[in-house]
Amino acid sequence: MTEFESESASRDPDRLRRRAGVRGDPDRDQHFLVDDRVLDRLPGYLPADADRSHVLEIGGGTGALTDRLLDVSERVTVVERDPELAAFLREEFADAVEAGRLAVIEGDALAVELPPFTACVSNLPYGVSSEIAFRLLPEGRPLVLMVQFEFGERMVAEPDTPEYGRLSVSAGHYADVELVETVPREAFDPQPRVESAVVRCTPREPTYEVEDEAFFLRFVKALFTQRRKTVRNAIRNTAHISGLADPDAVVEAVDEATLSRRPGELDPSAFAALARTARRVSDVGGGQ
Numbered sequence: 001m002t003e004f005e006s007e008s009a010s011r012d013p014d015r016l017r018r019r020a021g022v023r024g025d026p027d028r029d030q031h032f033l034v035d036d037r038v039l040d041r042l043p044g045y046l047p048a049d050a051d052r053s054h055v056l057e058i059g060g061g062t063g064a065l066t067d068r069l070l071d072v073s074e075r076v077t078v079v080e081r082d083p084e085l086a087a088f089l090r091e092e093f094a095d096a097v098e099a100g101r102l103a104v105i106e107g108d109a110l111a112v113e114l115p116p117f118t119a120c121v122s123n124l125p126y127g128v129s130s131e132i133a134f135r136l137l138p139e140g141r142p143l144v145l146m147v148q149f150e151f152g153e154r155m156v157a158e159p160d161t162p163e164y165g166r167l168s169v170s171a172g173h174y175a176d177v178e179l180v181e182t183v184p185r186e187a188f189d190p191q192p193r194v195e196s197a198v199v200r201c202t203p204r205e206p207t208y209e210v211e212d213e214a215f216f217l218r219f220v221k222a223l224f225t226q227r228r229k230t231v232r233n234a235i236r237n238t239a240h241i242s243g244l245a246d247p248d249a250v251v252e253a254v255d256e257a258t259l260s261r262r263p264g265e266l267d268p269s270a271f272a273a274l275a276r277t278a279r280r281v282s283d284v285g286g287g288q
């Protein structure tokens, strides 16, 4: 039992939903976790040395995960967009709110100001999981995120696989990403259409040198829009996205072995080398 755990067992997810009086609306990304074993495991996926003093949860729902997070952390902040659910969370966890251990921010996780959290554990709203993940990753904190299985697979994919793409390179730029659990549809109510996955993101510095991070990420995005083309053609065809003023100069400066490969065959350090060369020989505008 941790410092913050009470004697009582965790709140029952079904009871929480009954008390909240909501059914969960898939159109509003509401798929509540109802499997106690999954709920119990989620906080434990944080890296062992993670600072748990202020845990962020995106999408509190009816509080089944919030309850577990309060067991392991001194302080929890929940962001919940649904006003009814935000009000329910404040009421259900009134003791924790009063004790200054729980803050409920009602609003869109993509728009609200985030608190200075030390770690994040969330069952993400799947419709905006990519946007939320890329809001959280640059913060450099450990993250445990429930996402759609296919999204999780793309986050951890290696070069030369069909799943490898912009998401794999950009997530891997900020963190070591591992898929730690596959979660069946039955663990949720209402059930999502597809399986889910839990990914753990452990922050670390990139293993390669990047001089202009914004350009690197935009360049990766640009090249993957042409993943079936050669790198040569992808550089030339996507200057409007990468912002390269002189793509021909870049092609001239890069070796033939790289130019004749496909973007999906380049590992992140090869992308970084390409981006450094591009930046050296061409001006760069804003791109898309």
Ligand SMILES: C[S@@+](CC[C@H](N)C(=O)[O-])C[C@H]1O[C@@H](n2cnc3c(N)ncnc32)[C@H](O)[C@@H]1O
Pocket (backbone or CB within 6 Å): 028, 029, 030, 031, 032, 033, 034, 058, 059, 060, 061, 062, 063, 064, 065, 066, 079, 080, 081, 082, 085, 107, 108, 109, 110, 123, 124, 125, 126, 128
């Ligand atoms: C997948 S449910 C998870 C609920 C709860 N944490 C659980 O595990 O049962 C996602 C929650 O995020 C909320 N939500 C949807 N879009 C949101 C957004 N843009 N910002 C914040 N919360 C959002 C939904 O209302 C819902 O409560």
